[in-house]
Amino acid sequence: MTDPTGPAPALTLAQGDITREHADALVNAANSSLLGGGGVDGAIHRRGGPAVLAACRDLRASRYGRGLPTGQAVATTAGDLDARWVIHTVGPVYGAPGADPSLLASCYRESLRVADELGARTVAFPAISTGAYGWPLDEAARIAVATVRATPTRVEEVRFVLFDDRAHAAFAAQLD
Template sequence: MTADTRITLVRGDITRQSVDAVVNAANSSLLGGGGVDGAIHRRGGPEILAACRALRASHYGRGLPTGQAVATTAGRLDARWVIHTVGPVFDPHEDRSGLLASCHRESLRVADELGARTVAFPAISTGVYRWPVEDAARIAVETVRATATQVEEVRFVLFDDRAHEAFAARVR
């Protein structure tokens, strides 16, 4: 993060954000799913799915690896791009925090390559992947702060009060 990068928090729907890039907490297939992934595909329309299918047919035949990120069009979203990243499934017996940090770092790297200045992140891995939201907030905020980027605003868009409170405690 550069000295000029702002971290902001919003309680709401990530698919309603007006930003350069929306980060999608995707599954490795890139073909849509539940939670944030399903919402982005539904609201963004078939253009996103078509772009994801093209990625699967070319570079990501086996899917997008956990911790990596790749961009597509944003379709009908009020954004230019969707940056898809696959978060790790939480495992209390194996430390996968490096993979969760990589999701944020790699998403910012892709944003820089695209020239994105505003990026909206969800709370990656905190839904069906069961990552404890307080720990996910710590990893996300620490990683964004430690990553050199040209992004001017990182906006964490949190779906509920609990996630918003967890991120707010880390941003202070």
Template structure:
């Protein structure tokens, strides 16, 4: 089954979905950008589960490109899937790590039975991944990943991110629904 891909400009913490993906840092303990917003809006239950993960499975932190799940706390979702994106580098190709964030998040979503998953534009904030390339990697990986997820929603915080994802989709002829 091929997932429907949708683009939404807005705040990921306001999305109603089975799972919301968090562009986390490896500590899993909150931070800035999407990570901080999800922790703030989701409330203390998310941080509590992240602390438990750090104390057991991920003592050294969640490795880049991997994904793990917690409750969604007060968010309008069942789960938060945390994934750590790579920092962009002009001298080292780390695109396989960014693609892994999307693949691993969809793998976790499948294990959970999630039908709708909302993704941010991973690594495009403080990790400086250029938006056009991030859009290419995100959308190509989502389209190529074998998943039972029915809807993959890219929730893009601003007009520039939305435009980059829409331009990639238009350039490839990928079918998607723009749900502004």
């Protein structure tokens, strides 16, 4: 593992579909099965094609038989996406037993750790846990931005790719 002691990454915002982004690594707001689902997870699997699903199946068969734990991250190929890797992370479900902000922060921290191990210089994140998992957008944006700012990394650019105006505004407010 590298010693992530570089300068803080540039934090940028984009609005749109994360599967259309060009970056070394795209972060997938995955479910614990790693086998696809709705929202960002389904979109990454559809656009990434069969190579992403095959890599996730391999992970399930080897290291993650019970699924990827909440707050952890693991990388696969990016398949047909315009990236080298997909970093899958499982966000917490808001209001579920045991879900707390530290698990959401862990998704960002662990994804950056994996990015460092891969040598990724640019990483694109969605707004993890804010869709079907119900995390309040303003709180999720605060946790995401604060965690990325506080996490030592060799990543040079962290891009938050937000699907709509509301999400973009929430993250923009945290960058100001």
